[in-house]
Amino acid sequence: MKTRIAFISEHASPLATLGGVDSGGQNVYVAELSKHLVELGYEIDIFTRCDQENLQHVVYWKKSLRVVHVQAGPAVSLPKEELWQYMPQFTDSIISFMQREDLTYKIIHANFWMSGWVASELKETLGIPFIITFHALGYIRKLYHQEGDKFPSIRIEVEKGIVQTADKIIAECPQDKDDLMHFYQASPDKTTIIPCGFSKKEFYPVSKKYAREKLNLDKSEKIVLQLGRMVPRKGIDNVIRAVAKLKQTGYAVRLLIVGGDTEIPDPALSPELSRLQNIVRLENINDSVDFLGRKDRQVLKYYYSAADVFVTTPWYEPFGITPLEAMACGTPVIGSDVGGIKYSVEDGKTGFLVPPDRPEDLASKIKYLLSDSHLFDTMKLNAIERVNAMFTWKNVSKLVAEQYRLLAKSVETPTIINTKIKAA
Numbered sequence: 001m002k003t004r005i006a007f008i009s010e011h012a013s014p015l016a017t018l019g020g021v022d023s024g025g026q027n028v029y030v031a032e033l034s035k036h037l038v039e040l041g042y043e044i045d046i047f048t049r050c051d052q053e054n055l056q057h058v059v060y061w062k063k064s065l066r067v068v069h070v071q072a073g074p075a076v077s078l079p080k081e082e083l084w085q086y087m088p089q090f091t092d093s094i095i096s097f098m099q100r101e102d103l104t105y106k107i108i109h110a111n112f113w114m115s116g117w118v119a120s121e122l123k124e125t126l127g128i129p130f131i132i133t134f135h136a137l138g139y140i141r142k143l144y145h146q147e148g149d150k151f152p153s154i155r156i157e158v159e160k161g162i163v164q165t166a167d168k169i170i171a172e173c174p175q176d177k178d179d180l181m182h183f184y185q186a187s188p189d190k191t192t193i194i195p196c197g198f199s200k201k202e203f204y205p206v207s208k209k210y211a212r213e214k215l216n217l218d219k220s221e222k223i224v225l226q227l228g229r230m231v232p233r234k235g236i237d238n239v240i241r242a243v244a245k246l247k248q249t250g251y252a253v254r255l256l257i258v259g260g261d262t263e264i265p266d267p268a269l270s271p272e273l274s275r276l277q278n279i280v281r282l283e284n285i286n287d288s289v290d291f292l293g294r295k296d297r298q299v300l301k302y303y304y305s306a307a308d309v310f311v312t313t314p315w316y317e318p319f320g321i322t323p324l325e326a327m328a329c330g331t332p333v334i335g336s337d338v339g340g341i342k343y344s345v346e347d348g349k350t351g352f353l354v355p356p357d358r359p360e361d362l363a364s365k366i367k368y369l370l371s372d373s374h375l376f377d378t379m380k381l382n383a384i385e386r387v388n389a390m391f392t393w394k395n396v397s398k399l400v401a402e403q404y405r406l407l408a409k410s411v412e413t414p415t416i417i418n419t420k421i422k423a424a
Helices: 025-039 084-101 113-126 138-148 155-165 174-184 208-215 236-248 271-282 297-306 322-328 359-370 373-390 393-410
Strands: 004-008 043-049 058-062 065-070 107-111 130-133 168-171 191-193 223-227 254-258 289-293 309-312 333-336 351-354
Touching (some): 004 025, 004 113, 025 043, 025 065, 025 393, 043 084, 065 084, 084 113, 107 113, 113 130, 113 155, 130 393, 138 155, 155 174, 168 393, 174 191, 208 297, 223 236, 223 297, 236 254, 236 271, 254 297, 271 289, 309 322, 309 359, 322 333, 322 373, 359 373
Parallel strands (some): 004 043, 004 107, 043 065, 130 168, 168 191, 223 254, 254 289, 333 351
Antiparallel strands (some): 058 065
């Protein structure tokens, strides 16, 4: 019999279209990890919030892999910062589903702090052990966002409780583990570093000539790519200002910005897009920056391959999957010397690390890299080698499966308790 695992990802559905404010790395993590774990013989149900009317309650996504849309608040799209109040209902909905299906789970894998709270409640009620990947920590986020952080003030205390209750914790990089231990007193014995990954089926080198022809891009321009969610902490404004500084020195590049809530960029629907477009106007580089909107994942490899360099300079990044995808396509990465990026990007070998919010430093590294064809070719080969050796989802899933095995070995098989479900 296959081992049955419950994934909980309250706001990040594996079925969501990527690129929006709340659709990014966690969605990819849940989707790719679950698919690869199924290939290893697991049976998985992913519980995520129902955020629109008429969604199919249970989606049979792949063989042995289901997505369960859980009732938790109104069936409309809501910012994840507003979802905490609905987590008791989310918990009760999972219990109801388990009772109707007459099933239980060997292990719960929670993703993000609210899902961790749900997993804690399920552990207390049903005795099911759980493992958690936080994806971001409230304490660290608060340091960078300060008054801009809109999550409930209780978040950090909830996270501290989860850290103590969880049976195992997955840190996505060394910095993540250090933060968990220093700020949350996580036990090093139950905290394991397992990075994110990339899909070899989706991301691989495509010739620059072909990629630019497919995307109708100028073959002679130096292209800088920024791709990902369009939110302030991603530091896209820093990239824009770096391009402006390059232009001031007479070094011309074209910046492509891929991402956002809509396929056609609409500042009326995105305050962050409006802010960034205003910076472009103030820097007087309208002719050097293209906002391209959200793109399907099937075409992202062409953007990565068409670029001369991929740039990502967030203030805070627990891991960051886009640098892996860029390197898998053979594109060097210049990224912030923070979090997971300083783990995935090998400074001076697969790209460069720079301080966040230092456009002059970023401009200098871009010019240095793009002015040296031998360096570019060397970094391209190093990048492909590094990600394929360390960051494939196949490897990641094996590491996670080993944590499941160790956890399952240490606890008894849980038995569902048919208690009366409390009111949400």
